[in-house]
Amino acid sequence: MAKLIIVVDKLQDWAPFYQYDGVMSLPDYLKWRPKQAQRVRVINLCRQAHYLGTGYYCSLLAEANNHHVMPSLRAFNKFNRHEISELIEELPGQLRNQLAKALTESTEEQLTFNIYFGETELKALRKFASYLFEALPVPVLRVELQKKVQWQIKSIKIGAVHKLTETEQSFFAEVLERYSHKIWRLEPKNLKFKYDLAVLTNPTEKFPPCTPKSLELFAKAAKRAAMDIEHITAKDMQRLAEFDGLFIRETTAVNHHTFHMAVKAEREGLAVIDDPNSILRCGNKVYLQTLFQQHNVPSPDGLMLFKHDHDNLEKAADAFGLPLVLKIPDGSFSRGVVKVSTLTEFKAQLAALFEQSAIILAQRYTFTDFDWRIGVLNGQPLFACKYFMARNHWQIYKHGKTKTQSGGFSTCAIADVPKHVLAAALAACKPIGDSLYGVDLKQAGEQVFVIEVNDNPNIDDGVEDLYLGNKLYDMLVEDFIRRIELTR
Template identity: 80%
Template sequence: MAKLIIVVDKAQDWAPFYQYDGVMTLPNYLKWSATNKQRTRVINLCRQAQYLGTAYYCSLLAEARGHNVMPSVRAFNKFNRHEIADIADDVPITLLNQLNKALIDETSTQLTFNIYFGETELKALKKVATYLFEAFPVPILRVELQKKKTWHVKTLKIGSVHKLSESEQGLFGNILERYSHKIWRVEPANKKFKYDLAVLIDAKEKFPPCTPKALELFVKAAKRAAMDVEHIGAKDIHRLAEFDGLFIRETTAVNHHTFHMALKAEREGLAVIDDPNSILRCGNKVYLHTLFEQHKVPMPDGVMLFKQDDDSLVKAADTLGLPLVLKIPDGSFSRGVVKVKTLSELKTQLCALFEQSAIILAQRYTFTEYDWRIGVLNGQAIFACKYFMARNHWQIYKHGTAKTESGGFSTCAVADVPSHVVQAALQACAPIGDSLYGVDVKQDGDKVYVIEVNDNPNIDDGVEDLHLGNKLYDLIVSDFIRRIELKR
C-alpha cells in the first residue's frame, strides 16, 4: 500500500479534521521523503497556489521524488500562473447544455460552489462537477457560474482548506474520507493483510469475465495469502494509488476506461492484470494477425481488406474462397464476426463492416465442433477447456434479438490436452507479454490454428475452475504476489 501524505502550510489548517500522522508541512515532508523510499501518494493542500508558491513547489518536488501528487504540476499550469483559470473557450457544448438544464429553475444570475475531489453537494451539478474535476484535478475547485442569456462557467479557482466554513469542512472531510478512505483506518499491530488488491468490475455488465461466485472464490484465495481485496469501479480511478495491484475483471477495450485505468495503475507502480500493452495488443485482431505472421504462429489463412480498395471483395474471395469469415478488429464474444457463403453476402457484409472500421480481417473458414481455450499465466498453461459451438450455429455465442445463446463446455487437465495445442497457445502469447490470457485454438487433426488471444479471459465457477477448483484462484493470487514483490 502507498503511504498517504497530506501537506499543509500550517498545522492548524488540519485542526478541524481527524488527526493523522501523515499530515505534514512542506519542510517536514521534504525531510521525511529524503529518508523514506516507499511508494507515496501526496495530497497537496498548501495555501499558496500561485506560480512558485508553496503549493506549486510542493507538487513540483513531489513529482521530482517520483511521488504521485494531487494537484500535479500540469494541473497548476492550467491556471496560467495565477489561481484562476480562463476556460471560456474550452467548455464543450454538451456540458453547457447540461449546466443550463440543471439550473433551469435557478432565479439568481450568479452561483458559486466548491467541488471536492470531483464531488459537490449540488446534486443537479454532479455531471458538471465530474467533468470539471477531470479537466482540473485539484482537491478543492471553486467554481463561479454566471448567467447572461444562458449559464456559463465564469471562473475556476483553486480553493483553500483553511478558508472553508464549518459546514464546508464537514463535507470536505467526508468526501476526502471516501476518496482516500484508508487514511482513517487504524492499523493493528499485527496487521492481517500484507497486500492490497483492487479488482475492477462492472456489476451491470452483460457478459462479465467472472461470475459473482468466481469473484468470491478469488477473494477467499486472496485472504488465505494475506491479501486484502476491494471491488472497485470506473469512478475509483483516482484511488488506484491506495493499492498494490489491479486485477481487471471487466471486459477491456482500448477506447475504454479499463485501458485508462490499466495505464494509470501501471504508472503508479501497481502490478496490473491486464496490463496496458496486453489490452492494446489483444484488443485488435488485425494487430494479432500481423504479430502471428511475424512470429510464425499457426493461424487460419487471412487477408486484410481496406475500405478504400475497390478490389477488396475480389481479393477476399479469390485468396480464401467461400465460405469465409469477416472480422472487425475489436469485436468480442463473437460480435463483429460474420460468416459469408456467397459473393452477394460478402458484398453486403463488407459494406456494413466498413462503416465500423477502415480495415476488415478476412480469414479462411474452418469448422470444428469446439474451440480449445487454453488459459496462460506468466508463460504457463494453467487451465484448459473445450468451448462447443452454440446449437445450430458456427460460433460459440449465438446473438439473437431477445437473448444470447452459447454452446456447452468440457474442462480437462492441461496434461490431457494435445501437446501441439498447448504449444501453439504458448507460442501465441510469447510476443504479447506475461499476463493472463485465454487463447482460442482450433484443432483439425494434426493441424492447429490460433484464432485469437484474449487479454481478459473468462474465469467462471464450475467452468474454467472445474478441474483445478480453488487451486486455480490460488495460482492467480500467487502470481500477483510475485509481481508485487518484484515491484518492491
C-alpha cells in the same frame, strides 16, 4: 501497502476531521521517511496555492521524492500558466447545454460552489464537476459561474480546507472517505497488509470477465497472501496511485476507459494486468493476424479487406472459397463476427461491417465442435477449457434480440491438453507479452489454428477454475506479488 499522507500548513486545519496519524505539516512531511520500498500517496491541502507558495513546494518536493501527490506539479502549473482560460473557452458544447439545463430555473446571475475530488453537493452539476476534476485533479476546486447570454465559467481556483463551513466540512469528509478509504479503514489486529490491489469492475456490464463468486474467491486468496483488495470503477481513475497493482476485470477496449486506466496505472508504477500493450495488441484482430504471420504462429488463412477496394468480393472468394468468416478488428464475445455462405450474403454483411471499420478481416472457415481456450500467465499455461458451440450455431455465443445463448464447456488438466495445442498457445502469447491471456484455438485432427489471443480472459467460478479450484486464484495472486516486487 501504500501509505497515505495528508499535508496541511497548520495542523488545526485538520481539527474538524477524523484524527489520522498520516496528517502532517509541511516541515514534518519533509522530515518523514517511509518504510523501505513503501509507496506513498500525498494529498496536498496546504493553504498557499500560488507559485512558490507552500502548496506548490509540497507538490514539487513530493514529486522529487517519487511520491504520488495531488495536486501534481502539472496541475499547479495549469493555474499559473493561465491554462484555465483555455479550459473555459474549450468547454464542450454538450457540457454547456447541461449547464444551461441544470441552471434554467435559477434567478441568480452568479453561482459559486466547491468541487471535492470531482464531486459536488449540487446534484444537477455532478457531470460538470466530474469533467472539471478530470481536467484539473485538485482536492478542492472553487468554481464561480456567471450568467450573461448563457451560463459560463467566470473563474476556477484551488480551494482551501480551512475556509470550509461546517456543512461543507461534512460533505468534504464524506467524499474523502469514498475517495481514499484508508483514513477510516481499521486494519485487523493480527494482520498487516503488505500490498494494495485495485480490481476494476463494472457492476452493470452484461458479459463481465469474472462472476461475483470468482471475484470473491480471488479476494480470499489475496487476503491469505496479505494483499488488500478494493473494487473500483471508472470514476476512481484519479485514485490509482494509492495502490500497488491494478487488476482489470472489465471488458477492455483501446478507445475506452479501461485502456486509459491501464496507461495511467503503468505510469504511476503499478503492476497492471492487463497492461496497455497487451490491450493494444490483443484488441485488434488485424494486428494479431499480422503478428501471427510474422512469428509463424499457426492460424487460419486470412486476408485484409479495405473499404474503398472494389474487388474485395472476388479477392476473398477466390482465395478461400465459401463459406468464410468476416470479422471487425475489435469485436468481442462473438460480436462483429459473421459467417457468409453466398456472394449476396457476403456483399451485404461486408457493407454493414465497413460501417464500423475501414478494414475487415476475412478468414477461411473451419468447422469444429469446440474451441480450446488455454489460459496463459507469465508465459506459462494456467488453465485449459473446451468451449462447445451454441446449439444449432457455429459460434460459442449466439446473440439473439432478447437473449444470448452459449454452448457447454469441459475443463481439464494442463497435462491432458495435446502438446501441439499448448505449444501453439504459448507461441501466440510470446510476441504479445507476459500478462494474463486466453488463447482461442481450433483443432482439426493434427492441425491446430490460433484464432485469437484475448487480453482479458474469463475466469468464472465452476468453469475456468473447475480443475484447479482455489489454487488458480493463489497463482494469480502470487504473480501479482511478483510483479509488484519487480516494480519496487
